[in-house]
Amino acid sequence: MQALLNEILDQVRPLLGQGQVADYIPALAEVPANQLGIAVYGVDGSLHTAGDATTAFSIQSISKVFSLVQAIQHSGEDIWQRLGHEPSGQPFNSLVQLEFERGRPRNPFINAGALVICDINQSRFAAPALSMRDFARRLSGNAHVVADMKVAESEYQHRARNAAAAYLMQAFGNFHNDVETVLRSYFHHCALAMNCVDLARACGFLANQGLCTHSGEQLLTPRQTQQVNAIMATSGLYDEAGNFAYRVGLPGKSGVGGGIVAVVPGRFSVCVWSPELNPAGNSLAGMAALELLSERIGGSVF
Ligand code: DON
Numbered sequence: 001m002q003a004l005l006n007e008i009l010d011q012v013r014p015l016l017g018q019g020q021v022a023d024y025i026p027a028l029a030e031v032p033a034n035q036l037g038i039a040v041y042g043v044d045g046s047l048h049t050a051g052d053a054t055t056a057f058s059i060q061s062i063s064k065v066f067s068l069v070q071a072i073q074h075s076g077e078d079i080w081q082r083l084g085h086e087p088s089g090q091p092f093n094s095l096v097q098l099e100f101e102r103g104r105p106r107n108p109f110i111n112a113g114a115l116v117i118c119d120i121n122q123s124r125f126a127a128p129a130l131s132m133r134d135f136a137r138r139l140s141g142n143a144h145v146v147a148d149m150k151v152a153e154s155e156y157q158h159r160a161r162n163a164a165a166a167y168l169m170q171a172f173g174n175f176h177n178d179v180e181t182v183l184r185s186y187f188h189h190c191a192l193a194m195n196c197v198d199l200a201r202a203c204g205f206l207a208n209q210g211l212c213t214h215s216g217e218q219l220l221t222p223r224q225t226q227q228v229n230a231i232m233a234t235s236g237l238y239d240e241a242g243n244f245a246y247r248v249g250l251p252g253k254s255g256v257g258g259g260i261v262a263v264v265p266g267r268f269s270v271c272v273w274s275p276e277l278n279p280a281g282n283s284l285a286g287m288a289a290l291e292l293l294s295e296r297i298g299g300s301v302f
Contacts, residue, residue: 004296005038005050012036012274012288019276019284022256027154028058028275031257036274036285038293039196043208043267053196057273058151059136060255061092062199063189064114065206065232066135071108071120072224079120082174083113085231092238092281093161095168103172107235109253112165115175118186119166122177129188136192139202141214145194152184152191159183190255199261199271206232206251206263229263233301240280247291249300254282262290264299 016034023029037052071079088106090097098105098112105113118128125131129147137145155162162183169175175182194202205212206229210220220228232251237244237260244252252262258275260283270293274285294300 001040001048002050004293005040005048008289008292008296009036009038009051011292012285015285015288016274016276019278021258021275022277022281025151025155025158025256027148027151028257031057031275033276036289037196038270038272038289039200040268040270041197041200041204043204043213045213047197047200049197052273055273056193056195057259057275058148058190058255058257059192059194059199059259060190060257061109061114062253062255062259062261063132063136063192064109064117065203065228065253065261066139067114067117067121067132067189068108068228068231069219070131070135071117072220072228074124075120079117082120083108083116085227085235087234087241089239093165095161095165098165098168103169103174105169107231109231109235110238111162112169115162115166115182115186116169118182118189119175119177122182122185128185132185132189133192136194136202138215138217139205139212139219140194140198141201142194142198145192145198147188147191148193149191152187155187155190156184159187162186196259196271196273199259200269203261203263203269203271207265207267207269229265232263237282238280240278240282244282244287245302247287248294249302250290250294251301252290254286256281258283258286260286260290264297265301267299
């Protein structure tokens with residue numbers, strides 16, 4: 001595995017320079033583009049890394065997996081009264097479908113759906129941002145995970161589209177807490193700074209039927225774990241979920257910080273990171289690295 005990871009990074013490195021670092025969140029535009037890392041965490045607890053695997057980055061939408069898991073833990077199937085688990089076929093921050101579908105987001109990974117999940121968690125936790133930070137610490141086994149408050153503040157200052165989605169849902173009766181408070185929680189968990197090793201470890205339970213190998217905690221039932229993986233496979237990369245299924249063939253979740261996590265059920269979880277994005281907002285080199293990895297190990301679930 002170690003030799004394979006080194007070889008994959010060597011192969012995709014020429015792609016650096018061909019994408020665009022996210023700049024709609026100004027604090028993210030400052031991240032040096034020329035970085036690439038990967039970490040693979042086996043269900044047996046083995047860890048392999050290559051490149052910039054211990055450099056922290058903004059996890060952004062990867063946090064939507066963790067907030068969904070929190071919501072499933074305390075509310076189970078009830079959450080589906082508020083949103084769906086269908087792919088949207090739309091960019092992550094699109095608003096058009098939300099009006100047509102009367103304020104009910106298609107899935108928990110587009111921004112509107114993640115905001116509903118945050119609203120559900122806001123009703124449940126006294127301090128949702130801290131609950132999420134502590135959850136990320138527990139999942140990763142890294143007690144030093146913190147949010148980058150400069151990124152969180154930058155997102156809040158440029159919140160117009162997310163605020164529009166949340167207020168539209170409020171107008172349809174599908175938002176129960178103060179919108180600005182929920183936006184603050186949402187930006188806080190998107191701004192968590194973690195590295196490839198943290199995220200591969202944090203997603204290990206998705207490869208291991210809901211059981212976190214290093215903490216021994218059963219986070220979800222095996223059935224719930226399959227369901228989360230199914231939503232990742234169909235919606236984790238937004239309007240590029242089909243392309244990701246075609247090229248990589250794994251449940252995955254991307255973030256505009258350039259991270260992508262993916263899961264090979266029963267075998268390992270992986271996180272790859274490179275800040276430059278393709279036009280759909282997914283890491284350009286990251287996609288290519290996962291495609292090579294999946295191909296080389298015969299990992300596609302299809
Ligand atoms: O709300 C936003 O736009 C960002 N905090 C998260 C978007 C994101 O990561 C989309 N992923 N590819």
